[in-house]
Amino acid sequence: MVSASELQEMYADMATARHYEERLEEEYLEGKQPAFDISAGPIPGELHLAAGHEASGAGVCQHLRDDDTVTAPHRPHHVAIAKGVDLKRMTAEIFGRETGLGRGKGGHMHLFDPDVNFACSGIIAEGCPPAVGAGLAAKKRNTDSVAVAFLGEGAIDQGAFLESLNLAAVHDLPVVFVVEDNDWAISMPKSRVTDVEDGSKRADGFDLPGVRVESDDAVAVYEAAGDAIGRARDQNGPTLLEVQVHRRMGHFMGDAEGYRPETDRTAATERDSIERMEAHLRAHGVDDDRIDDLRSAAHDRVEEAITWAKDQPEPAPEAAYDDVFTNPPSGVTDSEPAVDSGGAD
Amino acid sequence: MADSQREQTMSRAMVDAIAHEMRGNEEVFYMGEDVADYGGIFDSTEGLREEFGYDRIMDVPISETAYLGAAVGAAQAGMRPIAELMFVDFFGVAMDQIYNQMAKNTYMSGRSVSVPMVLTAAVGGTYNDAAQHSQTLYGTFAHLPGMKVVVPSTAYDARGLMHNAIRDDDPVVYLFHKRLMGIGWLPAPDGPKTPVPEDDYTIPFGSADVKREGDDVTIVTLGLHVHRALAAAESLAADGIDAEVVDLRSLVPLDAETVVESVEKTGRLVVVDEDYRSFGVTGEIVARVADDALASLDAVERVAVPDVPIPYARPLESEVIPSTDDITAAVERTQG
DSSP: OOOHHHHHHHHHHHHHHHHHHHHHHHHHHTTOSSSOOTTOSSSOSOOOOOTTOHHHHHHHHTTOOTTSEEEEOSSOHHHHHHHTOOHHHHHHHHTTOTTSTTTTSSOTTSOEEGGGTEEEOSSTTTTHHHHHHHHHHHHHTTOOOOEEEEEEGGGGGSHHHHHHHHHHHHTTOOEEEEEEEOSEETTEEHHHHOSOSOGGGGGGGGTSOEEEEOSOOHHHHHHHHHHHHHHHHTTOOOEEEEEEOOOOSOSSTTOOOTTSOHHHHHHHHHSOHHHHHHHHHHHTTOOHHHHHHHHHHHHHHHHHHHHHHHTSOOOOGGGGGSSSOSSOGGGSGGGOOOOOOTTOO | OOTTEEEEOHHHHHHHHHHHHHHHOTTEEEEETTOSSSOOTTSTTTTHHHHHOTTTEEEOOSOHHHHHHHHHHHHHTTOEEEEEESSGGGGGGGHIIIIIIITTHHHHTTTSSOOOOEEEEEEOOSSOOOTTSOOOOHHHHHHSTTOEEEOOOSHHHHHHHHHHHHHOSSOEEEEEEGGGSOBTTBOOOSSSOEEEESSOOOOOTTOOEEEEOOSSEEEEEOTHHHHHHHHHHHHHHHTTOOEEEEEOOEEETTOHHHHHHHHHHHSEEEEEEEEESTTSHHHHHHHHHHHHHGGGOOEEEEEEEOSSOOOSSHHHHHHHSOOHHHHHHHHHHTTO
């Protein structure tokens, strides 16, 4: 059963994630209105925001430790926040700054924080195999670490996901696959791309447990994820968990969503996982003043990270040539043994 | 300009070619992610679903191996599918279907099987989409035998090359640069928007186009960098250097003859590529010229992406993607 203190931790993560996305939207759109030019404004490139997904990140990651691995997809911020990724350096990376997690090389779809074993990838479902690998390493080393792969419902038709389910299952690896179902793969509704409405049924074909959480209630997610992660930690194998979340914004910033019925967008904004979490807090005896304090602290944390990030220097152009290899090519020949050519000239 | 021509964006010219072929041949259809209601993330299918419906403009699951492979199978059954990879960078997800099936089946079957399909893909950077969404991979596709590889740089070329691609009996990889499409949120440079005839026409593969004539240096390039090369040529002209700009338009087949003829005239070669420097288009063009016209070659320069993944931050991406100034500087180095 979830405790009041855990509820408050999850709420702090959710409030941070929601405010973070709303603030990044503002920053991203600066200079992009009225004419939207992707090259204008303080944040480079594409931006995929996760407002409406908070319950999944918070409810799952509440059970995780720093030594547990998480892989996330192109919509990663809420998961990164819940996993404890360094918010300032993550924000600096998103703003393309030298002190960012990837020194400005990666950007918002390619965030790596090895201190908390977090990584994300911009290629659909391609975080699943590395999560299986992290689970494999934990099993081989006989630790009780687990790995969690987050992906969207559009990714569950991808080979990398289905192959990963099978590989994790046959080796009983400590991996949890978390499918965030926001109903939309960019412009494609689920009904157009699969006949199986409940994505957790994909698990049946691989003989592993499949669980679907029908709402973005963080407590329901917390409970389902607790079972799945506990099972993995106890070396009882993988689980597929699908969570119904909502896409409150476009697929990417600048997406006019012309394909999306207005009623669907309205419904997504009306089901607010943050408000639902506040109701849980009140039911657990946390009063409104405390909730306000938590929210206010979350907002301050976001503002501090954004202010810090924007104050960081951009990388020098010549830094583009660094970091391709861990051992730069000239460094690996040192250990090459001399070969006796047998006396021939 | 004749009355029957009007200016179009590159995306509109591509879409018109596809629509024309679909009206004339029931067996032409289009598969891809977000190609129906969205009209293609880069406007590659804008308006086609409205005319042809969901059965012929098919949104597909995010399952590139399955749908690109399905295009191979449908093509082998005699249909003329067009399948779109949203970003060329996603090729890795389905490389077996592309390379071990689509590209090889004609050869392995001793030409008893044909694969008349078009694989379209958006390519290129310049908008900070980082390492997994910014590559061109021109050299990768051209390196692997069995695929024709075309790269339009203008609306006129895009239309004629697309007609040819759909009618061709071989697999054609049609790589369109995002920055050239004329999308509102990704403004194109001057140049890709050109007059386009109303009626259909084909541009044969392997016919490079001299986009600017000049006597002092030959700049060979493709895609977005045709326009950067033309801009460089204009600034060089002010300094008295008259550059010829050759747009390859297709890599497979490659029109080496036009390149060689130009170098025989100018004696100086600059190859410009938005792909990686090593083992790619620049090295290949230099080698072809060395094969056929080594004696004519007084100076050679290569301008390409240094061998690093495309970085995210603006100063880093600008450093690695060849700019107009990089081209100008390379040309100047050949004028010693």
